[in-house]
Amino acid sequence: MTQTPQGPGSLAEDIVRGVGGAENIESLTHCATRLRFQLHDGDKVDRGSLDALQGVMGTVPQSGDRFQVVIGGAVASVFQSIMNLPSMASGGTAKPKSDADVKAEIRAKGRGRFAWVDNFFEYLSDSFRPLLGVLLGASLIIAGAAVLDALEIVDFRAADKSATWVFVDAMWRSVLYFLPIMVAYNAARKLNVDGWLGATVMAAVMTPEFAKLTSAADTIPGVTCTTNATLGTDQCVATVFGLPMQLNDYGGQVFVPLMMIPLLALLYHGLRRIFPENVQLVFVPFFSMLIMIPVTAFLIGPLGIWLGNGLGVGLAWLNGHAPIVFAILIPMLYPFLVPLGLHWPLNALMLANINTLGYDFIQGPMGTWNFACFGATAGVLLLSIRHREKLMRQTATGALAAGLFGGISEPSLYGIHLRFKRIYPRMLIGCLVGGITIGVLGGVNTEVFAFTSLLTIPVFDPMFKYVIAITIAFFTALVAVYFSDYLTKEERAAANAQRDADEAALRGDAASPVARERELVGAGVVAAPAAAAATSTTTPADASAPSGTASVVAPGSAEAAEVGTGAADEISSPVAGQVVSLDEVPDPVFSSRALGEGVGIEPADGRVVAPVDGELISVAETGHAFGIRTDDGIEVLIHIGIDTVQMKGAGFDVAVAAGGRVRVGEPLVQVDLDAVRRAGYATVTLMTVTNTAQFAAVEARTGRRVAAGDPVVVVRR
Incomplete structure (x- = not known):
């Protein structure tokens, strides 16, 4: 099976x-x-x-x-x-920890030889990861603008754009310009520092007042500017507190907050040890700002700019002197960096390039890796269709959609590629060929940070070179995977044989052992399994019954003898009231059936009883939820109200304890429904079969009033 x-x-x-x-x-x-x-x-x-x-x-x-x-x-x-x-x-x-527990935990955290490496890259990843959504949103706004530019509807490079299109620029630049503040907030929280404190320190060097030191240098005493003859850029220095302070534009400069926050964390936690708890709220932020804003402006800011520029210049040198090597190196590295979360430093370099050079040359070659990855997934999808592999088809379809339209490779990597060792070498062929193509064509640049998907193709320049490279990478990987398969010949033969047997069982073919066993059970030649024998069996729904209901009959009756094999169990309502569909429940977790199929009951009173016989596998301390498992494996969740966990048990008088057994109709809890309503929460009581997927069907009987103990759900095996 x-x-x-x-x-x-x-x-x-x-x-x-x-x-x-x-x-x-x-x-x-x-x-x-x-x-x-x-x-x-x-x-x-x-x-x-x-x-x-x-x-x-x-x-x-x-x-x-x-x-x-x-x-x-x-x-x-x-x-x-x-x-x-x-x-x-x-x-x-x-959990509360003793001093010995705390010391043991600290020792345990150092048990990995390279724990510091894990911590470093975890710090980098967690500083960027929460921004994935807004970065992707900005990327799509950029893509839309680039399409309009490519169609010559609007010239986004013009110096005299209308106010409308200047405002459109502000919509996506808001993310990239203020990215240092967002990164500072995330990085601070990662190191257990007040996130707003980290954001404030970074924001201090991005204020209009700080920018004015450069823009109005001619009118501010103590500011001098010189022109770099080689680059043609102005560099200004201000004398502050008698010391020279290099002035920079920190918009989009992510290396600065990444370097600043660890020092802030040391200072912050040191100050918390010095000041008593009752004055920490005032003095810890005060001294942190008083010290870290000057340190950032005088030292860390210029150092971060220098580091970002240096790395960018080094890669630019490689791209300029050995473009084919660079174009191959990037797509061949990414398949190994992304699964480890080590790709974020390169993303930071892309942003640094855009702020320093006005363009980035890394994203073009990176795009060939992404599309080689998606091509390999497409090859797996075609194979799953060819071999009628339903689960893999679903996995590959979702991963391919996330990749082509969102530029996100993780679903492909973790869902497919890393699970089958034959895929990676074939995907790398696509990366190699795509990298060579983009290198031979002379490279591709972009003036914005964008996720490499179908929607962002127009942001790359020259666009036709990029399209050629990613197309070749995509179809090379697709063909390599499709014609050599991601399974060996032996694995494919075994998988196909299992598939054929499973399909035969589902069709009820006479040759199927499962179908034959069902026939013997139905004819009374062999005994039914014990679990099935202990349950009820069903007949087709009574013609007079409402749609969606089933008539349940006792084992051993004439009706059961006619049915033979269709085992079913009834689950009673835990409370009196009006039964509604989960679709009508104002909770997306229940309405989406994430916790299984079932019903909602608008309660007429607060007496909640057991809907089945079984073991109480869980009882919430707050009294709002109960889990019961029957002896034959049906797992039932009773959840009283929506978000009533926030009441912390007020208004809930629990009558049972976890680990005990209950019978149908025994009280579980008495609920003060008026108290629930006064607290502002919905009173609807939800009952679901949490292991719905293990059964042939779970049917809800809705649209009627019931008393506690009336059947409302039928479980079919």
Whole structure:
């Protein structure tokens, strides 16, 4: 049999179980493709079981009990599913630690030989990662402007553009110009410093007053400017407090905040140790600003500019003297840098080039790597269609869409390429050929920072050279993967044989062992499995029953004998009231079925009872959620209200405890519905089958009033 694809709800539970349970999770965040766990004990992770989960593209252990689970484009949904699990009501918080625990944790964080390398690149990545959305948004605005420029509708290089198009420029330049402030905020938070303090220090050298020292140098005493005869640029120096201060434009200069924040962190945490807690709010920011703004203006700022310019000049020299070498080097390096998160320094260099030179020459060759990556994914997609591989077709389709239209390569890398060792060498052929092409054609530049996707092609100049290079890279990788396959001949033969057997089982072919077993069970020749025998069986829906309902009959009845194999279970309503579809529930996690199929009930009273017989696998401390598992494996979640966890148990009188057993109709909790309404929360009670994907169907009976104990959900096996 094929492994049943998991819904986000069951996947969330399996991921939490794989990282050691909710009690092992100190904190959880996510980026564009990965769940990022901070765990209490990294040794409790079952990496093998996590890697085997459908929906998990890969896992990345890190030093200091940090652990990443790569999901892809659905990461936000899975994150929300995890955070809404009943077990997470008491998880995801730091445990109280003794002095011995703290010392042991510090020692543990240094157990990796290269933990400092992990920390350094984690610092770089976390300084940029939260900005991915606004960078992509600015990139698409730039792309739209470039299309209009290419069609000669508007000349965006003209000096006399109208106010409308000057304003359009401001829309995307807002991200790139103020990027140093945004990076400073993220970097500060990464080092446990007040993010607004980091942003303030960086903003001080980007204010109109600071810029005026250069723009109005002729009218301000103490400012002198000289012209660089070679570059034709002006360099101004101001005498401040009797010391010379080099003046620079820090818009877009990301190296400066990356260098400044670690020093700020040392000062900030030192000041917090010096000043009593009751005056820290005033004096820690005051002295931090008083010290770090001058240090940044006099020392770190010019040093950061020098470093960024130096690296840019070095790469420019290589690009100018050995363009083919440079054009090959960039796309051949990126496939190894991106999975490790080491590509952000190069992105910073791109921004530095744009601010220093007015253009960037790295993004063009980088685009050939991206399109070689997407071409390899397209090859896998064609193979999955050819070989009728449903799961891989879905994975490749999503990854290809994210790549071609968003310029994001991680779904392809983690979802496909890194899982099959035959893909990478073939993708690298596309990178090589694309790099050679762009080098032979003389290179490609761009005046803006843009994600390399189909939508941003117009920002590259000359555009036709870029199109030729990325097209060759894309189709080279596609052809290489498609005609040599990402599986060996033996693996392909085994996969196709398994596929044929699975398809036969789903069709109910007579030759299928599964179908034959069903026939024997239906004829009474062999006994049904114990779990199925313990459940009810169903007949077709009664003609008089409302649409979407099913008639349930007892085992051993005449009706059951006629049906033979269709096992079904009824789940009762936990509360009296009006039953509504999950589509009508004002909570995207439930309405999207991330936590399984089920119903919502607008309660008539606050008495909530058990809807099934089973074990209480979870009881929220706040009393708003309960998880019950039946003896035959149905997992039911009862969630009272929307966001009622914020009430912290007020108005909830819980009658049960986790680990106990309940029978249908036994009280779980008495809820003060008026208190819930006064607090501003919806009272709708939600009930879902969280492991819906493990069953043939889960059917909701909606649109009617029920008493507690009336059937509202049918689970079919």
